[in-house]
Amino acid sequence: MGLNAPLICHLCGQEHRAIRLEPGEKALCVRCDAVLAQGVRARSHTALVFAITGLALAWPAALLPFVSAGKFGAERISLLFTGVRILWNSGMRALAVLVLLCGGLLPLAYLVILAVLHAPTRLDRQKSCFRLLVRSANGLEHWAIPEVQVLAVLVAMIKLGSIVNVAIGSGFWCYCAMVFSLLIAQHTSRFNPTVPLSAAGATGAAVPL
Amino acid sequence: MNLRLAGARFKNAPTAAALALAAAAMLVPANLLPVLTTETYGQSRSDTIFSGAVELWRQGLWPIALIVLTASMLIPVLKLVGLGLLLLGARRGASSDSRRLTRVYVALDFIGRWSMLDVFLAAFLAGLIRFGELSTVVPRSGIVAFASAVVLTVLATQAFDPRSLWRAAPSSSS
Numbered sequence: 001m002g003l004n005a006p007l008i009c010h011l012c013g014q015e016h017r018a019i020r021l022e023p024g025e026k027a028l029c030v031r032c033d034a035v036l037a038q039g040v041r042a043r044s045h046t047a048l049v050f051a052i053t054g055l056a057l058a059w060p061a062a063l064l065p066f067v068s069a070g071k072f073g074a075e076r077i078s079l080l081f082t083g084v085r086i087l088w089n090s091g092m093r094a095l096a097v098l099v100l101l102c103g104g105l106l107p108l109a110y111l112v113i114l115a116v117l118h119a120p121t122r123l124d125r126q127k128s129c130f131r132l133l134v135r136s137a138n139g140l141e142h143w144a145i146p147e148v149q150v151l152a153v154l155v156a157m158i159k160l161g162s163i164v165n166v167a168i169g170s171g172f173w174c175y176c177a178m179v180f181s182l183l184i185a186q187h188t189s190r191f192n193p194t195v196p197l198s199a200a201g202a203t204g205a206a207v208p209l
Numbered sequence: 210m211n212l213r214l215a216g217a218r219f220k221n222a223p224t225a226a227a228l229a230l231a232a233a234a235m236l237v238p239a240n241l242l243p244v245l246t247t248e249t250y251g252q253s254r255s256d257t258i259f260s261g262a263v264e265l266w267r268q269g270l271w272p273i274a275l276i277v278l279t280a281s282m283l284i285p286v287l288k289l290v291g292l293g294l295l296l297l298g299a300r301r302g303a304s305s306d307s308r309r310l311t312r313v314y315v316a317l318d319f320i321g322r323w324s325m326l327d328v329f330l331a332a333f334l335a336g337l338i339r340f341g342e343l344s345t346v347v348p349r350s351g352i353v354a355f356a357s358a359v360v361l362t363v364l365a366t367q368a369f370d371p372r373s374l375w376r377a378a379p380s381s382s383s
Contacts, residue, residue: 011311013372031375032311069337076339083336090335092348095356099332102325142363145322151276152329156337158273159265164344 007036046188048118054111054181057174062104065169067153069160080104080171106144107182113137114185134191141186146179222299225369229292232361236285239358242351245331249344257351258282258327280326281355288324288362291317292369299373307374314371321366324359328352 007016009029021027021039029036061080068077081104087096113133157166243255256264258281265274291313298310331352338346 011314011371012307012375014375032308034311034315067333067337069340071340071343074340074343076337078333078337083332083334086335086339087332087348090348092353095328095332095348095353098356098360099328103329142318142322142367145325148322148325149329149333151323152326153333155273155276155326156330156333158270160334160338162268164338164340 009034009036045118045120047114047185047190048120050181050185050188051111051115051118054178054185055108055115057178057181058108058111061171061175061178064171064174066171066175067157067169068167070165070167071163077169080175102143102145103149104146106140107146107178110137110140110144111182111185113140114189114191117191118189137189137191144182146175146182150176150179221368221370222296222373225292225365226296228361228365228368229289229296232285232358232365233289235354235358235361236289239351239355240282242354243349244327244351244355245334246347246349247338247344248347255349258355277327277330280323284320284324285358285362288317288321288366292362292365295369295371295374299369299376302376303374310374311371314366314369314374317366321359321363324362325356328356328359 005018007018007027008014009016009032011034012029012032014029014031016027016029016036018037019027021037023039025039026035027037028034063079065077066080066082068075070076081100084096084100084104087093087099113136117130117133117137153172157168160166240258243257245261246253246255248254258277262274262277262281265271265277295310295314295317298304298306331348334346335348338344
């Protein structure tokens, strides 16, 4: 998208004319102060690198021991999706699917989309599949919430500390690193969801039309 | 040129209001029914969201109790109150409060996800604490109601079109 196309604020609908931004500069909507566009400080491939790193870390995070708990000699090792399986077997299938989606599958899908969007052979931005990917990334931003799962695990471990012996497994560290990679990829993305779809990829700032 | 933003056709105030009302209704069983049952040495103890947080406070884990109370009780209520204000603001159209209400919308959009904390917590505890008669954590129906309320509030926020707060407002010009 070039500088000729107008930027429309996704919060108030105000139209702006695009101008070029320096790295680190932000263009704010003149009416509601929403961020319309940001001058990219990171290199264009930073998001790609972190998205691929996140994808690579997702597999050990899912397969390696997440947390282990011991009590009176009995030890139980939990994987990332052990809780999902228990919820499913308890008949709470909708809840199991929700946890699986928000904590596992959607973050993975989000990383895949970010990697595709920032791949060296970039898609034609005018094509419908490109717009669909950007739209999907914007939608996934609300539902891919692995950072909340990390906080939940930390809360649970403090809560359990006085009851059972809890030990963090390597899967948990991989998951934390995956979450970190996802957040960096999201933050450095040229298709940041805080910037409206009509401005995706633009390096423009805004002045009102 | 069609300047309408993607997804705008799915956004309208009645849908947001209906979803917010459904979320408010689901918050009642979510707070009254037990979310987890802990069985230790044959003794069983069921906790609602509030009683679980109170128990944490009694154990001296007040920072954790505050996190749980904020994520599971304060944020859902704040979201519903905020959505109510937004829907009233949208009915009124553009006013001197439009900028403030737009900030409320941005805040609601950000904080909504953190309500999922209790759902992840229940799933994690249910998966980890299974020591037979020694100790077992079992999820209860309250957590399903709570998850429904959280999903509905997120959907309600997404269904709300913040541009309705600015309807009929003249465009700014420099």
